[in-house]
Amino acid sequence: MFSIASLWIPFTIVAALGQVARNAMQRQLTGPLGTWGATNIRFLFGFPFSIVFFAVVIFASGDAVPTLGLVFWPWLLLGALSQILATGLMLAAMNDRSFVVTTAYLKTEAIQTAIFGFVFLGDHLTTLKVVAILIATVGVVVTALRPGAEKGFVSLKPTLLGLFAAAAFALSAVGFRGAIIVVPGVSFVTAASFTLVLALGVQTLVLTIYLLARAPQVLRGILRLWKPSMLAGFVGAFSSQFWFLAFALTAAANVRTLALVEVLFAQAVSYYSFKQPLSARELFGILLIVIGVAMLVAV
Template sequence: MFTSLWIPFTVTAAFAQVARNAMQRSLTGPLGAWGATNIRFLFGFPFALIFFALVITVTGDPIPWPPAVFWPWLLLGALTQIVGTGLMLLAMNDSSFVVTIAYLKTEAIQTAIFGFVFLGDHLTLLKVVAIMIATAGVIITALRPGARGFADIKPTALGLLAAACFALSAVGFRGAIIIVPGVSFVTAATCTLVLGLLVQTAVLTAYLFLRAPDVPGKILALWRPSMFAGFMGAFASQFWFLAFALTAAANVRTLALVEVLFAQAVSYYSFRQPLSLREAGGIVLIVIGVGLLVSV
């Protein structure tokens, strides 16, 4: 009955993530990559608690306590997302931004591989083809031949490593969500979100106090913009987790490539930057890949 809801859930999450990433990127300068990374966790956690309270009230589900096998999956998802987010922000500050982002979008392919290996998520041949077409479209759209850093190992390494972290994070969180017993998929997803953000906030805040003790104070001083970034982060994650509860992580992360279309639309309408023939061709491939994914 609810299976197809993963599609609007994913599109909503991708749209919210564009706003969150933009806000985090603006905070990287004063806070550094890891300080800006902590924004989405520290300021997202209170909103996740509010979401959880609303879900429990509406569904009438009991507050679940996940079994022991839940925690390794949660830790895999939470910790790899911390590392992936930090690497993503480092990539955004690199001179070869578009190149690193292109490699970052190989996440969909890596998620398909990890999901099959760790969770046994089955993908049909057509879905695999759809993932590859959409990913190729993103890379064609983002890569600019002849740009500085095209052949540099640094953006390649940053992008691929961040993509691997996000892929493992998606698989870890899906593995945790589907283990939560005795409640609706909405409650299972939201419970996992709350516990994941709790772990991430504790780990990264402790790290900052040890390695950069001045940063927590700077974060609190920037609480106004951080509050919005935290809300958008929690909002996006809520819908990512709802989607993970309903379908394979690879399906979610492939449809999430519509984020590239949102970014292109913002670039065109806000900055009047015309599309090149290469970018238009890449967008066509993304649309074909995503369309094939949701139709099979």
């Protein structure tokens, strides 16, 4: 029987699709803007759209603007600042070691999210859900690896950078969920939308101040490329809206594990758009992802 709680599944799938599109747009802007400039457009140009989304939600739901308690802000800052830190650690890991090896480490995020969610929020996961998370994570790692990539695992520095980046992404997911569920007196849609506005506001402020101090020319470049940045900002805010809706309804570990379908979307784009064949290893990894995700949704 249908329940509101089960909406986290389509919300997560929509968010993952939006993230694939946003990543493609940001990748095109990395050349002229640099990595941090391209990263900031998801915050700077996504922030106004999040306000529009929130206004529509308030109008449609009839909810009042929430009054937030002190407990909300530590969760929000944990989510917002951890996401920025995670991005920096990820870039450092990729600069130090191959993209493939770093990706393998980053995909431990789902497992770490399950641990942090249990420790900090008391999110309960059944044994079968834990098994599903492990299977899907192994599938992503198998899919990401390339012949000879295992040599990159012997170096301690990229290992630590990749694992800490995954931990920061996991803490970000837990922080956002923690913030959403303590918003009082409104629907889950309003709570998620309001949290997104404040999260993007904090991230825009922090990263813009950083760029003003360290690379003001990047901000000028962002303003010159406002048209493509606006579209990327909209898609980023759109996907974030659905991430936050999913976080409002279920444990962050469930969301981040189902989000691994993003790998399937990327493989499909690679196969159909660029006619790149899939190896037996990639097919095995995809099979594990499908099994893990299917178990997660079914149990």
